[in-house]
Amino acid sequence: MPKLWNETIEEHRRAVRDAVLETTAALVSEHGVRAVTMSQIAEGSGIGRATLYKYFPDIESIMMAWHERQIAGHLDQLAELRDRAGTPGERLQAVLETYAFIQQQRHGHGGELSALLHRGGHVAHAEQHLRHFIQSLLVEAVQAGEVRDDVAPDELTGYCLHALAGAGSLSSKAAVRRLVAVTLAGLRPSR
Amino acid sequence: MPKLWNETIEEHRRAVRDAVLETTAALVSEHGVRAVTMSQIAEGSGIGRATLYKYFPDIESIMMAWHERQIAGHLDQLAELRDRAGTPGERLQAVLETYAFIQQQRHGHGGELSALLHRGGHVAHAEQHLRHFIQSLLVEAVQAGEVRDDVAPDELTGYCLHALAGAGSLSSKAAVRRLVAVTLAGLRPSR
Structure with missing residues (x-):
């Protein structure tokens, strides 16, 4: 049975969110919390900067x-x-x-x-x-x-x-x- | 034997210092550290404000x-x-x-x-x-x-x-x- 559209969207959102969390934790642990930028996080998570801001403000x-x-x-x-x-x-x-x-x-x-x-x-x-x-x-x-x-x-x-x-x-x-x-x-x- | 002048001075200084510490601790515990002023401390310790500043800068x-x-x-x-x-x-x-x-x-x-x-x-x-x-x-x-x-x-x-x-x-x-x-x-x- 093919997945419902909503489920696919939900899954995609969760995957993006997880990628952002993992990327940020890795960057912060490497460089310290003050040295990391939203651009770096977007890049490391494989999404655009504008998309990242739809998920998290900072x-x-x-x-x-x-x-x-x-x-x-x-x-x-x-x-x-x-x-x-x-x-x-x-x-x-x-x-x-x-x-x-x-x-x-x-x-x-x-x-x-x-x-x-x-x-x-x-x-x-x-x-x-x-x-x-x-x-x-x-x-x-x-x-x-x-x-x-x-x-x-x-x-x-x-x-x-x-x-x-x-x-x-x-x-x-x-x-x-x-x-x-x-x-x-x-x-x-x-x- | 009468006390030496230096000893008397030293004793006096210690007494003033102790009075300042006691007074400040009591004021801070009553009002919180931000609400206490150097003037209140001088007054409570029985010394002038100028004298207090000779002992402690803040x-x-x-x-x-x-x-x-x-x-x-x-x-x-x-x-x-x-x-x-x-x-x-x-x-x-x-x-x-x-x-x-x-x-x-x-x-x-x-x-x-x-x-x-x-x-x-x-x-x-x-x-x-x-x-x-x-x-x-x-x-x-x-x-x-x-x-x-x-x-x-x-x-x-x-x-x-x-x-x-x-x-x-x-x-x-x-x-x-x-x-x-x-x-x-x-x-x-x-x-």
Whole structure:
């Protein structure tokens, strides 16, 4: 069955949008956010400058859209790990480890870009989503007796997220794994 | 024996300086850093405006000096706890708990003031000092068998400082103590 005209248009738009986001992220990561122009982005995405402006008014809005997509991708990745087989404790470990690796990669952004991206309201929203997500995993793990029950899960969530933010300054994957192991040790039921 | 003239001058200068720092900190905490003027500070400190300018060129430099003094006071407080009696693990606990309470209070600063204060080079310097300080306590506690030896002390230091930074969003002292207990549990020798 041939595709409907609307679907084709929609697909085309999404492809252009994705190309713009990828191109911009690559250019910004190579040259820094101040050195990139809309013309370069249009050229790198294989579209005209006028077309680019139909999608995005400026580089800032492209970077915001890119960041929103990144965050959504990370949350999907974590949700997938949560839904795998295993005890609540095992799934918690898988989620926290992946979260720590994300923190480690993220740190490459640099201060200026990071400040720009975090101006968007989507970040606060995603952080809240993440907190609820980790907290519900912790609640399950407490019920399974794999996590201590003498501290409320929302406090344990804050502990995990702060401790794992330290992954941002670690350079090896092995160090990130050790940080996750130490953080998880803090969560174990007290002897 | 009467005091030497120089000593008296020095004491007087220190008293004026202290009065200026206290007054400014109180005014800024009440009205916000943008709403305070040098005239108000001079008046509140009981000196003339011209005299104030002999001590400090602007409010920013007063706040920097105040912050340096605060940080030095905190580091002294932690050093005193380290030098008390007890096993390395007990002293580590006392230091980390006090550090967490400092983080909790500090959070009241607010974003604008915090950004201003952290522009000063003294903060990076103090942070490095603090890292060395905590790390040397951890080394002692590892040697005493009270802290795990399967993760390097500098990595454990990063873990402690990040985890305890979470105290900034806790509202009760009891919650801070629980955070310290969880963080310390992560440090214990693995079973």
